[in-house]
Amino acid sequence: MEKKHSSHQFRSNTLPALVMVGPVALLLVLLVAVPLVYVAVMSFCTTDEYYNVVFKFSLANYGKLLSPDYIKIYGQSILIAFITTLLCILIAYPFSYIIARTKSKRKQLFYMLVIIPFWTNSLIRVYGWRTFLGTNGWLNNALQALHITTEPLDFLYNQGTTVLGMVYCLIPFMILPLYTAIEKLDGSLLEASSDLGAKPVKTFFEVILPLTASGIFSGSIMVFIPCLGYFFVSNILGGGNSDVIGNLIERQFKSGNNWPLGAALSIILILVTLLLVKIYKKLGGDMDSLGV
Amino acid sequence: MKRKNKKAFHGIFNVAFCGLVYLFLFLPISVIVVNSFNATTSKPYLSWKGFTFDWYVELWSNTSLLSAFGNTMIIALVSTILATIIGTLGAVGMYKYKFKGKGILNSLLYIPVVIPEIVLGISLLTIFSNVNIPRGMLTLILSHVTFCVPFVIFNVRARLDGYDNSIEEASMDLGANRIVTFFQVTLPVLAPGIGGGALLAFTLSIDDVIISYFVNGQTKTYPLKVMESIKSGVSPDVNALSTIILIGTIVLVVLTQSNLLKKKKEE
Numbered sequence: 001m002e003k004k005h006s007s008h009q010f011r012s013n014t015l016p017a018l019v020m021v022g023p024v025a026l027l028l029v030l031l032v033a034v035p036l037v038y039v040a041v042m043s044f045c046t047t048d049e050y051y052n053v054v055f056k057f058s059l060a061n062y063g064k065l066l067s068p069d070y071i072k073i074y075g076q077s078i079l080i081a082f083i084t085t086l087l088c089i090l091i092a093y094p095f096s097y098i099i100a101r102t103k104s105k106r107k108q109l110f111y112m113l114v115i116i117p118f119w120t121n122s123l124i125r126v127y128g129w130r131t132f133l134g135t136n137g138w139l140n141n142a143l144q145a146l147h148i149t150t151e152p153l154d155f156l157y158n159q160g161t162t163v164l165g166m167v168y169c170l171i172p173f174m175i176l177p178l179y180t181a182i183e184k185l186d187g188s189l190l191e192a193s194s195d196l197g198a199k200p201v202k203t204f205f206e207v208i209l210p211l212t213a214s215g216i217f218s219g220s221i222m223v224f225i226p227c228l229g230y231f232f233v234s235n236i237l238g239g240g241n242s243d244v245i246g247n248l249i250e251r252q253f254k255s256g257n258n259w260p261l262g263a264a265l266s267i268i269l270i271l272v273t274l275l276l277v278k279i280y281k282k283l284g285g286d287m288d289s290l291g292v
Numbered sequence: 293m294k295r296k297n298k299k300a301f302h303g304i305f306n307v308a309f310c311g312l313v314y315l316f317l318f319l320p321i322s323v324i325v326v327n328s329f330n331a332t333t334s335k336p337y338l339s340w341k342g343f344t345f346d347w348y349v350e351l352w353s354n355t356s357l358l359s360a361f362g363n364t365m366i367i368a369l370v371s372t373i374l375a376t377i378i379g380t381l382g383a384v385g386m387y388k389y390k391f392k393g394k395g396i397l398n399s400l401l402y403i404p405v406v407i408p409e410i411v412l413g414i415s416l417l418t419i420f421s422n423v424n425i426p427r428g429m430l431t432l433i434l435s436h437v438t439f440c441v442p443f444v445i446f447n448v449r450a451r452l453d454g455y456d457n458s459i460e461e462a463s464m465d466l467g468a469n470r471i472v473t474f475f476q477v478t479l480p481v482l483a484p485g486i487g488g489g490a491l492l493a494f495t496l497s498i499d500d501v502i503i504s505y506f507v508n509g510q511t512k513t514y515p516l517k518v519m520e521s522i523k524s525g526v527s528p529d530v531n532a533l534s535t536i537i538l539i540g541t542i543v544l545v546v547l548t549q550s551n552l553l554k555k556k557k558e559e
Contacts, residue, residue, distance in 0.1 A: 013389055016470055020385025021397070023378045024441060028400040031438040035415035036403070042418060095313045098306045110310070112545060117317045119541040120324065123501055123518045124534050127526050128320025131327065136338050138323065168316070221406065229408030232501060236522060246410045246502075253414050253506065263418070266411045273407050287402050288446050 036270070043264035051257040061264035070248065074268070077244040080159060080234075081227035084166040088174040088223050089216060091167070096178035096215075101185075114175055126165050126236045130156060157239030165233040170226060174219035177289065181215030217285045225273055245269055321538065328531035335525045347528040348536075354529050360517040361533060367429065367513060368497040371436035376490045378437065379444025384478060386445075387452045404439045405446075412439060413506035420507060427509025435507045436497045443496065444489035451485030 046058045064070070099110040117125065132138050135152040143149040155161065185208065193203040231246035245268060252262030281287070330337065331344040351357070386394065404412055416438070420431050459481070463473040479486070501515040508516060514533075521530055 017385055017389035017391050020381040021389065021391065024382030024385075024401075024445070025393075025397055027378060027438060027441060028397065028403075031416065031419070031434060032400050032403050032412075035419040036411075038419055038422065039411075039415045091313060091316075095310060098310055113314060114317065116538075116542060116545065117321055118499070119495065120321055120534055120538050121501075121515050121518055122499055123515055123522065124324055124526060124530065125320040127518075127522055128323040131323045131338060132319060134338065168320070171317075225406060226408055229410040229502070231410065232519065246408065249410055249414060253417065259414075259418065262414060266414055269408050269411050273411075277402070277406055288449060290402070290405050290446075 039263045039266055042260050043267050045260040045263075047258055047260060051259075053259055061261045064261060065264055065268065070265075073243050073248060074245060076159070076241060077228050080163055080166065080242065080244060081224045083163050084170065084227050085174075085220050085224045087163065087167050088171050088219065092171055092174035092178050092219065093216070096175050097182050100179045100182040101187075111179065114172055118172055122169055123232060123236070126169065126233055129161070129165060129168065130236055133161065156237065157242075159238070159242045162234045162238035162242035162244075165237040166227050166230060169230065169233060170223040173222035173226075177218045177222070178212065178215040180289075181212040185211055213283075214285065214289070217280055217283055218289050221276060221280050221285070222290060225276060228269055228272065324531045325535050325538070327526075328528055328535045330528050330531075332528070335527075337525050337528055347532040351529045351532050351536075356512070357514075357517055357530065357533060360512040361514045363429070363432075363511060364498055364514040367432050367436055368494050371433050371440055371497050372490055372494045374433070374437045375440035375444050375493045376486060379441045379489060379493075380448050380479075380482065380486050382441070383445040383448035383452060384474075384482070387449065387455070388457075401442045401445060405442050409439070409500075409502040410506075413503040416503065417506040427507055428511040431507045431509065432504055432511060432513065435503050436500065439500070439503060440493035440496055443492045444486070447489030447492065448482055448485040451482045455481060 041055075042053060043061055044057050044059065046054050046056060046060060048054050099107065099114075102110065104110070130137075133155040134140070135154065135156075137155075139155065140149070140152040144152070189207055189211075190203060193207045194200070198206070228244055229246035229249075231244060231250045234242040234244055234247055245265060249262050249265045249269070252258045252265065256262070277287075327337065328347055329343050329345070330340055331346065332339055332341040386397065413435075416431070416435050417427075420427055425431055460473055460477055463477045464470070468476070499515065500513075501519060504513050504516055505519065512520070518526065518530060521527060
C-alpha cells in the first residue's frame with residue numbers, strides 16, 4: 001500500500017492531463033465559448049448601409065426586439081413549443097411504458113423501430129408529411145376515393161401542421177429518456193403498492209410517476225428548447241401564423257442580412273435555455289442524462 | 293373471468309396504441325419510399341403516374357446530388373473519428389485529473405447539447421467570418437466535431453461511472469506505462485461507451501441541417517441538397533437515394549443486432 005502511494009507521487013499529472021483534456025478544452029473554448037460571447041457583443045452593434053457589422057455600442061436591436069410583431073411571434077413560438085412538448089409527453093409516456101415493460105422477446109426490435117425512422121434525413125421526412133397532407137396528397141385522395149369528401153381539404157400550412165411536424169421530429173427525444181426511466185422501474189414496487197391495496201390510478205400517481213419524472217423532465221427540455229429554433233419545420237409545413245423564433249433568426253442571417261439583430265434575437269433563445277436548464281436542475285435533473 | 297377480460301382489453305389497447313404510434317413514425321417514410329418509384333416527370337412530382345425503377349438509374353447521373361451525399365459521408369466519418377478521439381480522451385482526463393477550470397469546462401460541455409442548434413450555427417458562422425476562415429468542408433467538419441464531442445463524452449462518462457481505478461494502478465504497478473495502460477486496460481473497458489458515442493455522433497452528423505446550413509459556404513451536404521430541392525418539389529431521385537440510405541441502415545442494424553445476439557448467446 002505504501003509503495004503504491006509513493007510511486008504515485010513520482011508520476012506528474014500535468015502532462016497527461018494536458019494531453020487528454022487539452023483538445024476538448026481548446027475546442028469548447030474556441031468554438032463554443034468565444035462564438036457565443038461574440039454573438040452577445042454583436043447584439044449591441046449596428047450595420048452600415050452595405051449590411052456590414054459596425055462595432056459601435058447601440059441598444060437599437062434590443063429596442064427592435066420589443067416590436068409588437070416580434071412579441072407576437074415569441075408568444076406563438078412558446079405556444080407551439082408548449083403544445084408540442086405536451087403532446088410528446090401524452091403520446092410518448094404510454095408508448096414507452098408499454099414497450100419498456102413488455103415481456104415480448106421482440107422488445108429490442110420495438111426499441112429499434114423507434115430509432116430507425118430517424119436515420120432518414122429529417123427534412124425529407126417532414127416533406128413526406130407535406131406530400132401526405134397536401135391537396136393532391138394521399139389523405140385527400142383517399143378521402144375522395146372513399147366519397148367522404150368531394151373536394152380536397154386544406155390540411156396544410158397552419159399552426160396545427162407545424163405542431164405535427166415538431167412532434168414528429170422531436171418525439172424520440174421524449175421516448176428515449178422515458179423508456180430508460182421506465183425500464184429501471186422496479187416491478188416489485190408496483191406489486192407492493194397493489195398488494196397494499198392501492199388502486200392502479202393511485203399506484204400510477206404515487207409510485208410510477210414520481211419514479212419516472214426524471215425522464216419527463218429531461219425529455220421536455222430536449223423537446224421544448226429545439227422547438228423554438230426549428231425553423232425548417234414551420235418553413236415546410238407552417239402557414240403565416242406558425243413562425244418560431246428560429247425563423248426570425250434565420251431571416252436576419254440569410255435574406256435580411258442584419259446579423260446584429262439576428263444576434264440579439266439569439267440572445268432571447270440563450271436566455272430561455274438558461275432559464276429552463278436552471279429549472280430542470282432545481283427539479284433534480286441530471287445534466288448528463290440529456291446527452292445519452 | 294372479469295379480470296381476464298380486462299387483461300385482454302388492455303392487451304388489445306396496448307397493441308392498437310403502439311401500432312398507431314409506429315404508423316405515425318413510419319408514415320412519411322412510406323411516402324418517400326413510394327414516391328421513389330413514381331413515374332411522374334413533372335414538378336412538383338406529387339401525382340402518381342405509375343411504377344418505375346427509372347429514378348434509381350437516374351440517380352447515378354445526378355452528380356451534384358451524389359457529390360453532396362459524398363460530402364455528407366466524408367464530413368460524418370471525419371467528424372465522428374475526431375469527436376470520438378477528442379471526446380474519449382477528454383472524458384477520461386476529466387474523470388481522472390483535477391485541474392483549474394474543470395467546472396467551467398463541464399458547463400461548456402452542456403451548451404451544444406441544450407442550446408437550440410440555430411444559435412450554435414449562427415455563432416459559428418459569425419466567428420468563422422470574423423477570422424476569415426473560408427466556409428466549406430473545413431468549417432463544416434469543425435462545427436460537426438463541436439456538436440458531437442459532448443455526446444461522446446456523456447456516453448463514455450456513463451461507462452466511467454462504474455469504473456474501477458485500481459485496474460489501472462495494477463497495470464502500472466506491473467510495469468506498464470501510461471500509454472500502454474490506456475490502450476490495453478482503459479480503452480477496452482470503455483469500448484461500449486465509446487462505440488455508443490461514436491454511433492450517436494455519426495447519426496447526428498449525417499442528419500444535421502441547421503448548423504450546416506449556416507457554415508457550409510458553397511459546399512453542399514445531402515441534407516442541404518434536400519432543403520434546396522424542397523422549394524421546387526423533392527424529385528423522386530432524392531427519394532430514391534433516401535430509400536437506399538434507409539435500407540442500408542436497416543441492413544446494418546440487423547447485421548450488428550444479430551451479431552450482438554449471437555455473442556450474447558455464446559456467453
